[in-house]
Amino acid sequence: MAEPERDRLFEHEYDGIKEYDNPMPRWWVYLFAGSILFCFPYIIYYHLGRGPSIQETLDAEIAAYAEQLMATYGELKPDTATIVQYMDNEIAMKGMESLFKGKCAQCHVADGSGNVGPNLTDDYWLNVEQIIDIAEVLNNGRVAKGMPAWKDKLTETQIVLLSSYVARLRREPLPGKEPQGDRIQPWPQSAEPPPADDLAAGAAS
Numbered sequence: 001m002a003e004p005e006r007d008r009l010f011e012h013e014y015d016g017i018k019e020y021d022n023p024m025p026r027w028w029v030y031l032f033a034g035s036i037l038f039c040f041p042y043i044i045y046y047h048l049g050r051g052p053s054i055q056e057t058l059d060a061e062i063a064a065y066a067e068q069l070m071a072t073y074g075e076l077k078p079d080t081a082t083i084v085q086y087m088d089n090e091i092a093m094k095g096m097e098s099l100f101k102g103k104c105a106q107c108h109v110a111d112g113s114g115n116v117g118p119n120l121t122d123d124y125w126l127n128v129e130q131i132i133d134i135a136e137v138l139n140n141g142r143v144a145k146g147m148p149a150w151k152d153k154l155t156e157t158q159i160v161l162l163s164s165y166v167a168r169l170r171r172e173p174l175p176g177k178e179p180q181g182d183r184i185q186p187w188p189q190s191a192e193p194p195p196a197d198d199l200a201a202g203a204a205s
């Protein structure tokens with residue numbers, strides 16, 4: 001009678017130690033081979049190709065969440081208090097980060113340090129003295145100087161939140177385009193706590 005496969009002993013013996021020939025179960029071997037095969041398209045798509053990174057997936061989700069959240073803010077009016085207040089709303093600012101990357105980065109660089117347009121992270125500004133001036137520049141642009149007007153392309157709420165985002169860039173000054181314009185005073189501090197970051201809380205108010 002043939003010996004059952006699992007209990008077959010190997011011929012060899014080392015220092016009196018013998019070894020059974022116990023092959024891995026078939027399903028395990030297939031799984032192992034499958035995972036090796038899987039890694040090639042995975043690496044090609046996610047590491048070398050256009051597949052989104054974990055960070056990009058998270059950013060996209062937060063941006064989508066921010067869109068939803070912004071819908072609950074209603075119409076924001078461009079005044080100093082509102083712009084200052086939203087500078088600390090992390091979710092809204094995440095949403096604006098993706099808007100900025102999409103529409104402004106080509107001239108101001110994704111981090112705001114400037115190339116065609118001025119460095120928005122330093123203390124020197126051409127058209128801005130008060131924080132509210134940012135909203136005015138965004139609305140009307142400086143078309144002759146190469147800064148487009150955004151009044152007809154963005155909603156008023158987006159202009160307000162984007163102004164908060166631009167103002168916030170100054171918190172982390174970056175080397176980039178050389179300073180242009182005059183040195184201006186720091187922005188005013190917010191008197192009120194920032195509006196809730198939370199979708200449920202935003203909807204409730």
Ligand code: HEC
Pocket residue numbers: 100103104105106107108116117118120124125126127128134137138142145146147148150162166180181
């Ligand atoms: C096509 C290039 C271009 C794009 C796109 C652009 N900007 Fe500008 N931006 C400029 C230029 C050039 C200036 C400088 C205008 C001047 O000389 O007065 C400027 C100026 C500004 C200023 C005023 C800076 C200062 O020192 O007074 C702000 C704020 C600003 N841009 C924000 C934005 C935001 C936010 C966006 C995206 C919605 C954007 N810009 C898109 C080119 C651009």
